[in-house]
Amino acid sequence: MTITFNHTIIAAKDRQHSADFLATLFGLPEPTPWGPFTTVELDEGVQLHFAEPPVDEIQIQHYAFLVDDEAFDRIYARILDGAIAHWADPQMRLPGEINTNHGGRGVYFSDPAGHAMEIIARPYGSAE
Template sequence: MIELDHVIVSARDRVASARLLASLFDVPWDETALGIFSAVYVNPGLTLDFITTDEDFPVEHFCFRVSDAEFDAILDRLEAAGIGWRGDVRGRNDGQVGTAHGGRNIYWDEPDNHRWEILTKSYARRPG
């Protein structure tokens, strides 16, 4: 089986970006995991390695499938942090939760404009 091991995420401030995501997901992180990276340990098999850069970089989209309990907890942490969200990939932060695909999903943008999403049911994977 092929598994994704890690992804490098460009940021203006790797420490701040990694700390924020780790706090929202309530997962461990390491400010200097591999010297130039701040690592967020999303689960036992996936690490997000944040790297500081002054170069232009594209806005990326990252989506994580979570349980209903994890969804509720992350939503509570977003609220507590004052971070707006929306139920649609585009548009303004309206505090709405998306339900179009039989589960729940929300999007939010982090300070470097990367677009983060959590969902409870994958709409990217369909049987057949």
């Protein structure tokens, strides 16, 4: 048996809003409800289940998505069109920029719950 990633649960203040944000930004199909979750489906059946935990504060997590160059262009255009704050670095010291790490491009932004999201066009460890 091979090991592949199947799904994760992402805490959200408003699960539908967070799921809609990511699906729209990434150009994915409309999120679907499933029990206590609102689900965004990525390629190869990978699912992101957005849920509203019974807590006052959400622990911020980091999620990185590997995309091809064309998808990067489309997503980054939506970031710019939506005036979404973004940075070239995870420390948020380079606002409004992208990076060219690992021979590709990358950008960081926050989702509605405050999670640190990243899109990269080359995996870490690639030749620069």
